[in-house]
Amino acid sequence: MFFSISPKTKRSELFDREREMNELKRATDNDRLIVLDGLRRTGKTSLLKVFLNDTENFKAFIDCRHFVRGNVIDSVEFNNALIDSIEKETKTGKFRKLLESISSMTIRDVQLSFEKSRRQRNLASVLKKLDTTLERKSVKFIVALDEAQNLRFYGKGGRDFLNLLAYTFDNLKNIIFILTGSEVGLLFDFLKLEDPDEPLYARYITEITLKRFSREESMQFLIAGLDEIGVNFNKSDLEKVITTLDGVVGYLAIFGYEVYKNGPDFETALERAGVMAKGLVKKEIDSLLARSINYGYALKAVAFGMERYSQIKKYIEANFGPIHDSTLSNILNGLVKQSFLEISFSKSMKSYSIPDPITSSFCASMNLKQ
Structure with missing residues (x-):
């Protein structure tokens, strides 16, 4: 299936x-x-x-x-x-x-x-x-x-x-x-x-x-999977699923499995899929925070749209206190190596982003103590 x-x-x-x-x-x-x-x-x-x-x-x-x-x-x-x-x-x-x-x-x-x-x-x-x-x-x-x-x-x-x-x-x-x-x-x-x-x-x-599925591939995956279990949703509903879960096949499969197990209630299935996906992310983030709270600070900054190194540093220091440049550099490098962050360049300027929408949403809602 x-x-x-x-x-x-x-x-x-x-x-x-x-x-x-x-x-x-x-x-x-x-x-x-x-x-x-x-x-x-x-x-x-x-x-x-x-x-x-x-x-x-x-x-x-x-x-x-x-x-x-x-x-x-x-x-x-x-x-x-x-x-x-x-x-x-x-x-x-x-x-x-x-x-x-x-x-x-x-x-x-x-x-x-x-x-x-x-x-x-x-x-x-x-x-x-x-x-x-x-x-x-x-x-x-x-x-x-x-x-x-x-x-x-x-x-x-x-x-x-x-x-x-x-x-x-x-x-x-x-x-x-x-x-x-x-x-x-x-x-x-x-x-x-x-x-x-x-x-x-x-x-x-x-x-x-x-790579993640494109929007078109995500739609095809959802339609094929729903057809397999004998359930239909209109395209606008499926577009909402894709917007929420992106082209991460693991998340899309969780949505489909919720439909398969609990019936074709679209809103409930999407909500339960989001909760389950965030549970997976929470486990990973908790493991990071156990190593250093600075990982959480950096992820929260990026989740709130702080893309540049200077913006991330300013956000952390305004909300959580001072952080050394070397510490922040090591934290950001570690998050990139562990695939929590991605790097892109525009006009030679480095930007950071969270590629997983569920991770981004979870990190934005984290309640971190100083």
């Missing part, structure tokens, strides 16, 4: 995204390291899961958020989970048939890497074994890591995982990594592609960006 609020897994559940699906297909045919990025709730996980279910390649999927404890990812726990996912795939009938077609290989050959104690299993060795297995076939193994910016907490600053990516890129031609990230700046900060002292320097990465 188009309006299901959990990540999609079947092609029939995914509205449009033909271009992005084709881009992923071309990238996995030709490239080795792929970044799928975009703002929150634009459907990255759904797109990735649908693609993985459609591909002829073998695959393993890990949600990196699951392994963050404070500011650390236990590398042994993460490696074991990924190896378990790989092992599960190698036990499928499809993989067994592949081995049977290679006269010198048996399932035992692949499982050798899995049979060590859980603390001794080595992820690089497992990937190397897989690469050797696939070497004589036109099929690859995709390792998909959702919300991969969290890998900056892997071990000591994530460098060990960057080394693994570099090793795989250089040596294992049948292994493909797909990394998704909704905190785009943090993801690329972690990858350090332009730093000559870092492992991935000079490695080519394919970036695929998932």
Whole structure:
């Protein structure tokens, strides 16, 4: 169903995204390291899961958020989970048939890497074994890591995982990594592609960006989803939904799901969708505020239309007290990297905006104490 609020897994559940699906297909045919990025709730996980279910390649999927404890990812726990996912795939009938077609290989050959104690299993060795297995076939193994910016907490600053990516890129031609990230700046900060002292320097990465729906695409999505559940609204009502929720497919799906679950009361569905969407945003903003109240000050300023650095600083100091230039610069940079703010330029002047309308509305209504 188009309006299901959990990540999609079947092609029939995914509205449009033909271009992005084709881009992923071309990238996995030709490239080795792929970044799928975009703002929150634009459907990255759904797109990735649908693609993985459609591909002829073998695959393993890990949600990196699951392994963050404070500011650390236990590398042994993460490696074991990924190896378990790989092992599960190698036990499928499809993989067994592949081995049977290679006269010198048996399932035992692949499982050798899995049979060590859980603390001794080595992820690089497992990937190397897989690469050797696939070497004589036109099929690859995709390792998909959702919300991969969290890998900056892997071990000591994530460098060990960057080394693994570099090793795989250089040596294992049948292994493909797909990394998704909704905190785009943090993801690329972690990858350090332009730093000559870092492992991935000079490695080519394919970036695929998932964008919000246009107004026309949003209308088409709502009409298709409502038709699927047997409900009709007039176009002016749907225009109001799009104005309120923008082209963020996650929010539009929440509206549709409310209609599906509670009936075709337009005003109630839109109101309940807004409440649920703000609940998601609140959780994210609360996490930011727990780190620094200054994030809230800056977001509130931008939500009230303060676009320039000087305007934001003046607003904060008039309403909440003094803030150092260096502190504000770090706060704004952090919000951009975490995709809460976007930057645009007009006549060489930098402006900040909140790209998500629900986030903007929520931030404008925040009651922040000094």
